[in-house]
Amino acid sequence: MSQSPSMNRSIVLQSRPHGAPTDANFSLQESAMPVPQDGQMLLRTLYLSLDPYMRGRMSDAASYAAPVALGATMIGATVARVETSRHPDFSVGELVLGFNGWQDYALSDGTGLRKLAGLAHPSSALGVLGMPGFTAYMGLLDIGQPQAGETVVVAAASGAVGSVVGQIAKLKGCRVVGVAGGAEKCRYVVEELGFDACIDHRSPDFAAQLGAACAKGIDVYFENVGGAVFDAVLPLLNARARVPLCGMIADYNATGLPAGPDRLRVLTRALLTKRIKMQGFIIFDDYGDRYGEFFAQMSQWLSAGKIKFREDIVDGLENAPQAFIGLLEGKNFGKLVIRVGAD
Amino acid sequence: MSQSPSMNRSIVLQSRPHGAPTDANFSLQESAMPVPQDGQMLLRTLYLSLDPYMRGRMSDAASYAAPVALGATMIGATVARVETSRHPDFSVGELVLGFNGWQDYALSDGTGLRKLAGLAHPSSALGVLGMPGFTAYMGLLDIGQPQAGETVVVAAASGAVGSVVGQIAKLKGCRVVGVAGGAEKCRYVVEELGFDACIDHRSPDFAAQLGAACAKGIDVYFENVGGAVFDAVLPLLNARARVPLCGMIADYNATGLPAGPDRLRVLTRALLTKRIKMQGFIIFDDYGDRYGEFFAQMSQWLSAGKIKFREDIVDGLENAPQAFIGLLEGKNFGKLVIRVGAD
Numbered sequence: 001m002s003q004s005p006s007m008n009r010s011i012v013l014q015s016r017p018h019g020a021p022t023d024a025n026f027s028l029q030e031s032a033m034p035v036p037q038d039g040q041m042l043l044r045t046l047y048l049s050l051d052p053y054m055r056g057r058m059s060d061a062a063s064y065a066a067p068v069a070l071g072a073t074m075i076g077a078t079v080a081r082v083e084t085s086r087h088p089d090f091s092v093g094e095l096v097l098g099f100n101g102w103q104d105y106a107l108s109d110g111t112g113l114r115k116l117a118g119l120a121h122p123s124s125a126l127g128v129l130g131m132p133g134f135t136a137y138m139g140l141l142d143i144g145q146p147q148a149g150e151t152v153v154v155a156a157a158s159g160a161v162g163s164v165v166g167q168i169a170k171l172k173g174c175r176v177v178g179v180a181g182g183a184e185k186c187r188y189v190v191e192e193l194g195f196d197a198c199i200d201h202r203s204p205d206f207a208a209q210l211g212a213a214c215a216k217g218i219d220v221y222f223e224n225v226g227g228a229v230f231d232a233v234l235p236l237l238n239a240r241a242r243v244p245l246c247g248m249i250a251d252y253n254a255t256g257l258p259a260g261p262d263r264l265r266v267l268t269r270a271l272l273t274k275r276i277k278m279q280g281f282i283i284f285d286d287y288g289d290r291y292g293e294f295f296a297q298m299s300q301w302l303s304a305g306k307i308k309f310r311e312d313i314v315d316g317l318e319n320a321p322q323a324f325i326g327l328l329e330g331k332n333f334g335k336l337v338i339r340v341g342a343d
Numbered sequence: 344m345s346q347s348p349s350m351n352r353s354i355v356l357q358s359r360p361h362g363a364p365t366d367a368n369f370s371l372q373e374s375a376m377p378v379p380q381d382g383q384m385l386l387r388t389l390y391l392s393l394d395p396y397m398r399g400r401m402s403d404a405a406s407y408a409a410p411v412a413l414g415a416t417m418i419g420a421t422v423a424r425v426e427t428s429r430h431p432d433f434s435v436g437e438l439v440l441g442f443n444g445w446q447d448y449a450l451s452d453g454t455g456l457r458k459l460a461g462l463a464h465p466s467s468a469l470g471v472l473g474m475p476g477f478t479a480y481m482g483l484l485d486i487g488q489p490q491a492g493e494t495v496v497v498a499a500a501s502g503a504v505g506s507v508v509g510q511i512a513k514l515k516g517c518r519v520v521g522v523a524g525g526a527e528k529c530r531y532v533v534e535e536l537g538f539d540a541c542i543d544h545r546s547p548d549f550a551a552q553l554g555a556a557c558a559k560g561i562d563v564y565f566e567n568v569g570g571a572v573f574d575a576v577l578p579l580l581n582a583r584a585r586v587p588l589c590g591m592i593a594d595y596n597a598t599g600l601p602a603g604p605d606r607l608r609v610l611t612r613a614l615l616t617k618r619i620k621m622q623g624f625i626i627f628d629d630y631g632d633r634y635g636e637f638f639a640q641m642s643q644w645l646s647a648g649k650i651k652f653r654e655d656i657v658d659g660l661e662n663a664p665q666a667f668i669g670l671l672e673g674k675n676f677g678k679l680v681i682r683v684g685a686d
Contacts, residue, residue: 056616223611226608226611230611240629245611245614245615246615247615248608248611248612248615251608251612254608256604257603257604257605257606257608257609258603258604258605258608259603259604259605260600260601260602260603260604260605261599261600261601261602261603261605262600262601262602262603262604262605262606262607263600263605263606263607264605264606264607264609264610265569265591265594265597265600265601266600266607267607267610267611268566268569268573268588268591268594268610268621269591269594271588271621271622271623272588272589272590272591272623273399273623274623275622275623275624275625275628275629276622276623277620277621277622277623278611278614278620278621278622279614279618279619279620279621279622280614280615280616280617280618280619280620281618282618285618286583286618
């Protein structure tokens with residue numbers, strides 16, 4: 001299946017998952033091609049970003065953003081091309097970064113769109129130059145405040161956020177230890193991305209290996225997974241450590257709290273006695289006004305070859321649900337992007 | 344019993360407590376009066392500060408500071424008078440703030456001493472003008488960053504730290520809700536200190552009352568108690584709330600972790616989805632270089648009548664253990680100080 005010039009496909013939230021999402025939670029629907037009015041344009045999706053935060057939007061638990069309604073199109077960032085335009089500021093053929101969701105086509109009045117011109121890889125606007133890269137940049141530099149010689153740890157180290165966190169930390173002169181799932185990802189993180197070490201969280205002696213790789217403790221832990229990785233990190237945190245917190249993918253599919261004992265006070269006691277700063281952030285809500293600064297700096301690092309990135313591109317909108325389910329299990333290798341339409 | 348001109352009394356750590364300290368953990372010892380050498384002086388303790396952090400020093404669990412050794416004198420801040428001096432910079436009769444611990448006399452070479460001149464209430468150097476007041480000032484203003492119109496909550500609101508936190512927050516234009524134990528303390532907090540409300544944490548419907556008093560949620564929670572108060576505060580925290588963390592007195596006597604479920608992820612999820620900053624601090628380690636700024640500002644507020652303070656003064660070094668045991672149970676009303684010797 002591929003994009004039709006006469007019909008729109010969209011993937012809607014069919015039901016809310018209990019635990020890990022399944023195919024049954026999604027439904028592919030077909031509808032008439034939308035028609036732009038005056039001041040609108042028709043956008044055709046080229047690339048759709050799949051990101052862990054989408055799991056939260058599938059649930060109706062209270063969170064920082066409203067959930068996707070049942071029957072509504074799944075939300076998501078997209079790179080799209082202007083197909084027809086009745087908008088004075090956009091011309092047919094222009095590439096735009098927007099938030100069209102999981103569908104072939106969408107109407108837009110231009111609100112929230114960013115024109116993409118001159119990008120060597122348009123899909124990078126969804127990764128290293130987009131939300132994940134921006135998350136890595138601000139969380140590490142503004143909350144983490146890494147100093148040369150300090151030890152920085154980041155999980156999901158081959159992923160869209162973690163890979164950028166570690167590479168920026170290396171540029172700042174830190175010792176950088178990644179955590180990833182499997183030998184192949186770990187090898188990539190060390191050999192290609194230049195981390196000092198990478199520990200496989202599937203190893204039975206993961207915590208001991210992490211401790212050995214962080215002989216001087218951990219000064220910055222960039223938290224994007226939670227779960228067992230966080231448990232192993234906590235006792236290794238140094239006095240005055242900083243813990244920027246942008247996600248907890250290991251917990252997203254949890255259906256209840258784990259059994260006791262209740263370790264809440266283990267965390268608060270560690271924060272107190274080690275004077276740790278732990279701070280959650282939502283990138284565009286908290287740092288939206290600094291996107292330009294990030295984009296300029298990251299573009300420079302990319303063109304100088306100082307930051308590398310890897311994409312895991314899956315063809316076909318219809319494959320988005322399976323790809324997303326795999327993302328939550330760590331099956332992707334690099335930034336997961338759906339190629340929805342031909343360039 | 345009172346101070347002798349020929350003999351020194353000290354209270355030493357006899358054994359480590361399991362749970363709440365008891366009298367048996369302390370022992371009063373007598374020894375020969377120490378004799379200053381060249382460059383030293385003999386200090387006679389007038390006031391000894393008793394503070395919750397001392398409970399941590401009685402245990403040998405890893406913490407931010409070394410524990411008191413078994414058989415060693417309990418540590419603590421003191422206001423003392425120079426009795427005899429062989430130090431060129433200190434004269435007999437001068438008042439000094441130091442860290443002599445739980446004893447009548449101590450030798451000093453001047454290291455770490457601060458001369459106290461012109462203080463209307465010398466004991467206030469242990470409270471509103473000392474470590475507790477400084478803790479309140481920096482934690483609230485530097486980490487908490489309260490803005491006019493925001494809601495600030497502080498527990499142990501009639502105590503040495505909480506009373507100052509709330510009064511500074513009022514000066515900054517905040518709505519201030521205290522938490523204290525019992526109707527008398529709550530009345531004092533509202534009527535004398537000027538908080539907007541104060542909730543008795545012993546009330547069966549404490550959490551509901553706190554919620555009603557914080558109708559617009561909580562923007563700054565100054566954490567100095569932990570336990571059930573923190574549990575009631577957590578769901579009320581607003582997006583971008585700040586939680587300076589200087590103590591958890593409710594947990595200090597705990598002998599193990601509470602039963603499950605494990606709520607660690609409840610906290611980390613709240614930090615993430617509400618973008619909360621939670622940060623522990625140890626006042627002199629983290630802010631020692633700003634004591635002068637604090638002292639000048641607080642002195643001005645005191646002389647202008649903008650900050651009030653209350654002391655709970657207990658006479659006699661020998662009563663320090665019982666007073667300290669009571670402190671951990673909230674039996675004191677105001678800053679707890681032992682009057683060790685006549686002024």
